[in-house]
Amino acid sequence: MLWAIFTLIAAAAQTVRNAMQRELTATLGTVGATHVRFLFGFPFAILFLAGVLIVTGQGWPSTPAMFWPWVVFGAVTQIAATATMLSVMGERSFVVAYAYIKTEPVQVAIFGLIFLGDHVTPMLAAAVVIATAGVILISLKPGAGKTTTTRSTVIGLGSGALFALSAIGYRGAILSLGHPHFVLSATYTLAVGLVMQAAMLSLYLWLRDPPVLRAIARAWRPSLFAGFMGAFASEFWFLAFAIATAASVRTLALVEVLFAQAVTHFWFKQPTTPREIGGVVLVVFGVLLLVWSY
Template sequence: MSWVLFTLGAVFLQTGRNALQSKLSDKVDTLGVTLSRFLFAPPIALAYLLLLSYLSQPSFDSHANVQPAWLELPQFSLSFVLVVILAALLQIAATSFMVMLFKQRNFAIGAGLAKSEALVAGILGTLFFGSYLSVIGWLGIVLGGVAVFVLSAGKSVQQGATRSLSTKTLCIGLASGACFALTSLFVREASHLLALPLKQAAAWVLLWVVSIQAAGLSLYIFIRKPNILKQMLANVHTVLVISTVSCLGSVCWFTAMALQHVAYVKTLGQIEVLLTLLLAHFWLNDKVSKREIIGLLLIGVAATMVMWA
């Protein structure tokens, strides 16, 4: 059940990162906010990998003329490289769509659609990635999706945004959810392609993914939109915090998805919505409606179902 702890850790970290990115989006272009998630992540991911590898190995005899096992590189197949490249590109696309949602008038329902990733991951995982989900697991996934839509629709009604729901917001939300789902499925696939314990394999996948993302997106912005770099430099402290929190969250997500089916992990991860509403109620003194209470209860039931599936 360690995947549950990693998922809960990811939820707390992702909630904080989303709040910071939403705030940064007022000052920095969408691509810059997307890059803030990855820019300083590679050295953090490398440090985590080295520490995990060192702690996972048996004691090393310093007098023996042999390289310690934790310093040895695993074999990276062509399939592994292609899968991590796909995961990296899809996560950039998913993050960009999410940042675009921050700028929409009816963000609540768009973000709810983005949370469709659990159901999409379940369907695609079963069809193309050899995942097998139990009946209870499927019921939990569907129930979690219903709960998120109940909550997002309720918030949209409170904000008076239902009538102005646009096709653009619907498409962006669904695109974000689909890209996040595919990213997660490819991350799990890559972790299982390495002949390593799953936690170490997930750490290697994370290092590859964030390195590709940071290098590729930085180069693109430098060539095509250098002004974005100036915007990020003016907010470098916020960018550093976002990168750090995001990388630690990715450590939790990648490990959880290596250990358990993506659809289960993402369904349990929907308690992020619950956390957000609780913060709004107790910190911002927002009133909780009956619809939101129903949605929260449904999320709790869905999370329980996938934890015991």
């Protein structure tokens, strides 16, 4: 059950990182805020890799040819998924789009079965569907239907699919290494992925929108923290992907919504509605079913 501990740590760190990115979107724009997690994250990923090599005493992993298509696929789809999600955060239809984004675990289970042959047991499938239904119930506020548009539906489902494909790409890259030390495989894949993403987005902004790069440089203090939290969260996501199916990891990751509900209720003193309580019960039941299936 080590994968579950890794996932819970990653989900908590991602909650912090998402909050930082939302604030940066106002000053840096969608692409700029997306770039922050990669540009300021890859140095920390390299430090993580150096630490793992030193502590484990392992040699540099040999990289088979199949590693590169998987890691490039994971890197590109993650950039697209993050940018797509940030692009709708300020819109009235974001609540609806967010609910559709959270269909990611269902899509991960399907893609994992197709591309990696990850086995989906009946109990795991039930856990994925129940927990996802709970998150959607929590996310769809009263009156959200009034803001439902074809665009929000397409963006939400598309972003969820991209996040799902990214998880599959990175898990495929980790498994393709075939290294006996899963920590090294996960950390190496993370470092390579973040370096690629930082290079791709830096080149794009240098060619298309150089002022954004200057704005990122000026906002280096909050960007540095967001980058660290992004790399820290990703490290634990990758560790979990190395030893469990992507569907299991991304379903348990839905506890992130429970963290947000807890902060809203206990910190901001906002009441919890019966609908939200029902959604929480479904998420908890789905997660318990998931853990029990192991």
